[in-house]
Amino acid sequence: MTRARTASISVQQGWDPARLPDLSGQRIVVTGANAGLGYFMSEQLAGAGAHIVLACRNEKRADAALAALRRRVPGASVERISLDTADPASVRAAAERILSFDRVDALVENAGMVHPPRTRSTTVDGHEIVLATNLLGHFALAALTMPALERTAAIVGRARIVSMGSMASRLSGFRVDDLQLERGYTGWRAYAQSKIAVQSFGFELDRRLRAAGSGVESLVAHPGYSIGGLSPRIPGVNEPSATKRFIDTVQGVMAQSKQRGAWAAVRAVADADATGGQYWGPRFLVRGRPALNAAPHSSTDAAIAARLWAAAERYTGVPFTL
Numbered sequence: 001m002t003r004a005r006t007a008s009i010s011v012q013q014g015w016d017p018a019r020l021p022d023l024s025g026q027r028i029v030v031t032g033a034n035a036g037l038g039y040f041m042s043e044q045l046a047g048a049g050a051h052i053v054l055a056c057r058n059e060k061r062a063d064a065a066l067a068a069l070r071r072r073v074p075g076a077s078v079e080r081i082s083l084d085t086a087d088p089a090s091v092r093a094a095a096e097r098i099l100s101f102d103r104v105d106a107l108v109e110n111a112g113m114v115h116p117p118r119t120r121s122t123t124v125d126g127h128e129i130v131l132a133t134n135l136l137g138h139f140a141l142a143a144l145t146m147p148a149l150e151r152t153a154a155i156v157g158r159a160r161i162v163s164m165g166s167m168a169s170r171l172s173g174f175r176v177d178d179l180q181l182e183r184g185y186t187g188w189r190a191y192a193q194s195k196i197a198v199q200s201f202g203f204e205l206d207r208r209l210r211a212a213g214s215g216v217e218s219l220v221a222h223p224g225y226s227i228g229g230l231s232p233r234i235p236g237v238n239e240p241s242a243t244k245r246f247i248d249t250v251q252g253v254m255a256q257s258k259q260r261g262a263w264a265a266v267r268a269v270a271d272a273d274a275t276g277g278q279y280w281g282p283r284f285l286v287r288g289r290p291a292l293n294a295a296p297h298s299s300t301d302a303a304i305a306a307r308l309w310a311a312a313e314r315y316t317g318v319p320f321t322l
Contacts, residue, residue, distance in 0.1 A: 015290060017044070017263045020270050024049035027103050028269060029145075031055040031083055031138070032111025034065040037164070037223050039237050040262035041108060041269075043069055046076040048270065053101075055083035055094055055111070064236025072234070085111050085137025086123045088316065095144035104148040106160045106269045109138040112194075116187035127315055128180040130187075134194035138163065139201060139312040143320035146216070153215030160276075162268045163202035165222040165299070166195035167285060174200075174298040176307050179315075196298050197308055199279075203295065204305035206276040212322040217276030219268040220295065224282035225254060226261025256287035264290040 028045050032038040033054035042052045046069055056062035062080040069076045081097045084090040098104060113133040121129045127136060142161055149159040172192035175181070179197065181190055199220050206218035229240045229248020238258070240248070248255065264280040267290040274280070281293040298304065313319055 015267055015271065017260075017266065017289065020044065020048035020266070021272065022049055023105075023270060026050045026105040027053065027101055028106040028108065029053040029055055029098060029104060030108040030110055031085065031141070032057075033080075034058060034061040035237055036228065037226065037258050037262050037265070038108075038110040039065050039068070039234070040231070040259045041110065041265050042078070043073060044262060044266045045269065046073045046078060049077075050105075051077040051079075053098075054078060054080040056080060057082070057084040057090075057111070061236065068234050068237050083111070083141075085141070086129060086133045087137075088125060088140065091137050091140050092144065095141055098145045099148050101148060103152045103155070104145065104159060105152055105156070106162065107142065107145060107149065108162045108164070108265060108269060109142065109198075110164045110265065111138070112164065112198075114191065116190040118187055120181060120185040120190075128182075128185075128190065130190040130194045131179055131181075131197065134191075135197045135201060136312060136316050138198070139320065140316040140318040142205065143316075143318045146320075146322070149216045150214065157215060159216045160269060161202070161205065161216065161218045162265050163198050163205075163218070163220050164265060165199040165202070165220050165279075165295075166192070167222055167224060167281070168192040169196045169199055169222075169299055170296050172196065174304065176304050176311075179308070179311055196296075199295060199299035200301075200305045200308050201312065203277060203279075203300055204302070204309055207302065207305075208322050209276060214322060219274060219276060219278050219280065220299075221265040221268045221280040221290075222293070223258070223261030223264060224256060224284075224288070225251075225286040226258045227251065227255050228258060230255060230257040231259050232257070254286050256282070260287070266290070
């Protein structure tokens with residue numbers, strides 16, 4: 001799978017996901033890159049010439065993703081590091097590796113728990129597992145690796161953090177006073193609330209970066225309704241059953257493949273005309289080419305975001321100062 005490389009295409013002129021700008025020389029870290037959206041983001045960015053760092057929890061699956069990338073993208077430059085966003089020790093170890101790189105052009109915080117447990121579960125350090133996996137680990141990772149992104153921005157003019165949100169953020173309230181869902185846990189609420197938190201963090205991070213005069217930008221993207229049964233079969237990466245293929249095909253009128261779902265995040269990373277604070281998603285919300293979307297108020301309220309930020313610092317024990 002190869003992609004033509006072109007000069008940057010502006011927001012006004014449109015964007016062709018099959019013709020990305022030349023990203024040669026850039027290093028991009030993608031968390032949760034061994035499957036789903038993270039894999040397809042990595043494949044597309046590698047096809048544009050970037051060096052991709054797959055930050056994954058499962059080493060066997062990460063190796064399968066590496067093999068698939070090298071098979072599907074001739075000449076792909078890729079490596080993997082270990083990262084479990086629900087484990088603070090793993091986050092710190094991954095951050096140390098990332099800090100050792102000579103440049104980090106983008107950090108795509110994609111890893112997440114999409115199918116929460118039915119009953120409330122906690123991590124080894126006592127935090128609700130969906131919030132820890134989707135937000136807290138990424139909050140700490142961004143804070144700890146910010147020096148690497150700042151170094152790159154100082155040299156090449158910019159670096160980016162892209163947080164992966166969800167259209168589920170439009171379908172739920174946000175209990176900022178009960179982030180750990182100690183009252184009234186459901187799996188759906190855990191997922192939706194964690195994604196509101198992720199988006200709120202991404203927008204607040206950009207506000208703080210701008211106030212600090214940083215060259216690092218923070219953007220948020222969401223994949224619409226992207227499902228595995230419409231996605232290409234890739235051994236070890238995406239292997240939907242015949243039943244899932246059938247069910248997902250029936251949903252095709254309102255859904256898209258994860259390959260296409262990756263487009264919004266890829267544009268947030270690769271488009272030179274994109275900018276911090278933007279919210280990228282499918283043009284028609286659930287599907288379509290990447291376009292600027294309007295974020296829900298729960299994700300953009302600065303007062304809510306300030307409370308979330310303080311809670312994340314407290315829960316992780318990682319101060320995030322700029």
